[in-house]
Amino acid sequence: MYPDYLSESLQAVERTRPGRLELAMSGQPVYPPMNADERKDVLSKYHPDFTPGAKRPVRVGPNRGEDITTEVADILEAHSMIEPKLMDIHLREPDYETDLLIIGGGGAGCWAAITAARNGMKSLIATKLRMGDANTMMSEGGMQAAVSPTDSPTRHYLDAIGGGHFENKPELVRVLTEDAPEVVRELENLGVIWDKMGDGSMQVLHGGGTSRKRMVSCRDYIGAIIMRTLMDEVKNHPDMISLREFEPAVELILDDKGRCAGAVLYDLDTEQFLTVRAKATIISTGGFGRLHIRGFATTNHYGATGDGLVMAYRAGANLKFMDSVQYHPTGAVFPEQIAGFLITEKIRGAGGQPLNKFGELFVWPREPRDVESAAIIRECSSDRNNGVDTFAGRSGVWLDSPLIDMIHGAGYTRHQFPGMCRQFDRFGIDIVKQPMLVYPSLHYQNGGIEINERCETSIPGLFVAGEASGGVHGRNRLMGNSVLDYNVFGRRAGRHASEYAKSATLGRLNVDHVRTHAEELVREGIDTDLVSPLILPSYTPEDVKIQQLARLGNVPARHSMLRSRFTPGERKTHL
């Protein structure tokens, strides 16, 4: 239930609704889309990437001297969790041996394991929490795939590269868009239930930045459906795929020729460090939302701390586009308990409109994400002051969902958005009748470890797929292209890593690069108490943290999480 103080603004939304509905039904854009100059203007003035302090030059590693998102630069310049000389015996006698080591059990990792099994290669999935505890699980709206007769893969290419401001790596965008129809079929063959029309054709909707209806969906549970299907399939191959849960990787292992040869895992239950020798290694660790960049709340899962970036970077892999961050235009603002939670873009794809406190449109609802987010931030900024303020100290704009049933017919919202309805029903808000209050929320790591179309990195034997990779989305990803990304590149990583592993030989295993990194920190005069990968964020109140850190001597590694400086903004002000 909305509190009384919001009723005046809610009434304004209702007052303007008939006129906005009429406009929506006319088939014309409900608000003028921005041209190139307008996009540039709003981004440079209001996007969080361009606020002072958002980036700084990184002082160590392959991208030394380049501007990188500050919170990322901080974890790249942090200490390793391991003492290399204590690892020697375990490098000689590894705890696990496998063809492929897959780090991260989300969508990309599961696809890689399934594809490897089909190619006759055994894999070990090592993951931080449970298999499927990943951003994959949480995607709601849909996946882009040019399957409609009005559309084409090349049209998809143009939309994606335009959304990324023409900086995406062309060969990556090509395979992303070209593999998409086959991915739809492959997922269906594994048992994913797509939303379909009566004749069996795929239901397609618009998303931000699409010029053709291209969003295929599973109600608003696409991630949960795909992830559980892939997990079930992984578990159906116990002879080919082994699984280690609650054992995140913390450092890569190289051999004496500089090839990737596995990783050091850290058992979260027993706090042991374990070693894996693998002919090829795939990083599918996902993104970094839990770094709470610029103090933003996030839509991401608990373990999204950018571990893959840290490991690969220390081992010498190059990063790409790590100066840009994606803020999803519509994270929840009210009620406070779900602040930052994802409100799917499919709401706008189905006709939902963002409105200011006067119930007025101020941006075309389907701009690319960075532009849409910046426009919402502008509306709420002191320059315009058109945001709706909550007593919890947040500001947001309305997302008018009642329009959806008016456009598509009664019952459409409840059938197509069961997850969204449930999220708000809990708090007595019926989104079929009332709008949601939203503000941008930290959502996606646009850049990452640079790959080519075979998912190879600058380190032989190291492959990367999914959100951890960089290049495919440029500096801005479009809606539905990340679901597509982990499907396309997860399969590719599995295939190409299998090919590589078939003929790979390994020399002597070492973690000398960890020692080199430590020396580099000293040489650059970097003084930090931060240990990375962070593994998990800490949401312990500061005073409790201080009491926990009073322990004398050898602080157990788990407490590296406690040392996390990235106390999220949400904690500082409210619980």
Next chain:
Amino acid sequence: MESDNRPRQEEGKRQEEGKRQRVRANMVNVFIMGKRHVVPEHATIMRAIEYAGHQIIRGAGCREGFCGACGTLYRLPGDYKLHTGLACTTLVKEGMSLTQIPAVPMEKAIYDVEKLRPDVNTILEVYPVAARCVACNTCSKACPQQLQVMDYVQAGLRGDIALVADLSFDCVACGLCALRCPAEIIPHEIGILSKRLFGRHLRKESRELDERIREVRAGKFDAEYDELMVMGKDSLNKLYYGRDMEP
């Protein structure tokens, strides 16, 4: 003894008052695995556990109600019922006594979806335990998604795979139904099997999708791709901003 305790109690009250001021919220007492903690009243169970100082390792995943990692059992004062909920989306209440379930012991059947047939008996063949259902509806009452779990288990017994798929669509596989089931059925695994069977064998085929896959394989778009991939930023810019929009 009483007099010895009093200063500590006073101190405890002062600390609670301090916490209340810090978060500017009313505080409630909750019992986390039996131990009392004072937490803000508008906290979810998950945030209350963290507020108390725990680093959750098992029992948190997506934190938004999709992954089912945070199944929790709790009781409330003056209420005989053993409640179930997801820690990430359930609010604390005064006097709540709770414990998270770190993992639910589970056995998943091994099968090949490609080789299974979507027959009336398939579900019973893969999960014979389903036949033990006594229709007590405890599973539905335990479901944090408010799904009609018993209805889909019963639909499974009748071999109505499409109905199981539909009714179990929003399942987050937290396993709370399986823990509460007196017949020891694993409903959510039946749901996953049925959804896969439906998607694989009972779907309506999309001819457009077949056609598009054929076109890609035949190289229909190769020339256009080759052209786009070498195009300079200016030409791409012109093409992009000039493109037409499907209404």
